[in-house]
Amino acid sequence: MAFGVRAFELALMHRMRDLNPARVEDALADMGATRAELREAHTLWTRTAYAVRAPKGAGRFRMALGRPAFEGERPIGSLTCDVVRWALPYWPGLEFELLIGPGGEVWNQWFVRPSGDRALSFAGLVPWECVVADVGASFPDAVQEEGAAPHHWAVSFRHSGATYRARFIYGLLQRVDPATRG
Structure with a gap:
C-alpha cells in the first residue's frame, strides 16, 4: 500500500x-x-x-498528504506556532490542522473549519460534519475536556435543561451522549 x-x-x-x-x-x-x-x-x-x-513532525504529514492547503502562524500566549492544514476529500468543508511548536514538534492535530466555527442547532450536531469549535460557538456554556484516549476530545454543554457530552476524535464529532451523573 x-x-x-x-x-x-x-x-x-x-x-x-x-x-x-x-x-x-x-x-x-x-x-x-x-x-x-x-x-x-x-x-x-x-x-x-x-x-x-x-520524517518527523509536520514532515511526516507532508510525506503522506503533499502540499498543504494553508500554512501560517498563530500566537498562543507568548509563543508563535506554525499552523498547517490539508483538505481531505472525505470531509469536504473541513481541513486537518497541525499546530506545530517552536521546536518543530506537533502539539495538536485535528479537524477544523477553515471558514471559521459555525453556530448550529442541537439537531445540527451531525457526526463527521462538526468540529470542536462549532459546539463552542453553538452552546455558550460549553466546556472542553480531555477525552479518554489519544486524539479523543469532549465538550460538555447544556440544551433544553439537560447536560450532554459531545465526543470527538481528531476534533471531528463522533457522537453526542446524555451526560451521566457522578
Whole structure:
C-alpha cells in the first residue's frame, strides 16, 4: 500500500471506530475500502511514527498528504506556532490542522473549519460534519475536556435543561451522549 491521502483518511478512521464504528463501516463502503485496508493503513501510519528514517513532525504529514492547503502562524500566549492544514476529500468543508511548536514538534492535530466555527442547532450536531469549535460557538456554556484516549476530545454543554457530552476524535464529532451523573 502506498501511503497517501486515502491511506491517511483510513488511518484516521481506524481511531474513529472507537466511538462511531457504524459510521466507519459506512465510510468504508463509500470508499470501496475493506477492513483489511483500514488496518493496513493504521499499521503503516503507526510504523512511520517510530521509524528511525521516516520524517518527523509536520514532515511526516507532508510525506503522506503533499502540499498543504494553508500554512501560517498563530500566537498562543507568548509563543508563535506554525499552523498547517490539508483538505481531505472525505470531509469536504473541513481541513486537518497541525499546530506545530517552536521546536518543530506537533502539539495538536485535528479537524477544523477553515471558514471559521459555525453556530448550529442541537439537531445540527451531525457526526463527521462538526468540529470542536462549532459546539463552542453553538452552546455558550460549553466546556472542553480531555477525552479518554489519544486524539479523543469532549465538550460538555447544556440544551433544553439537560447536560450532554459531545465526543470527538481528531476534533471531528463522533457522537453526542446524555451526560451521566457522578
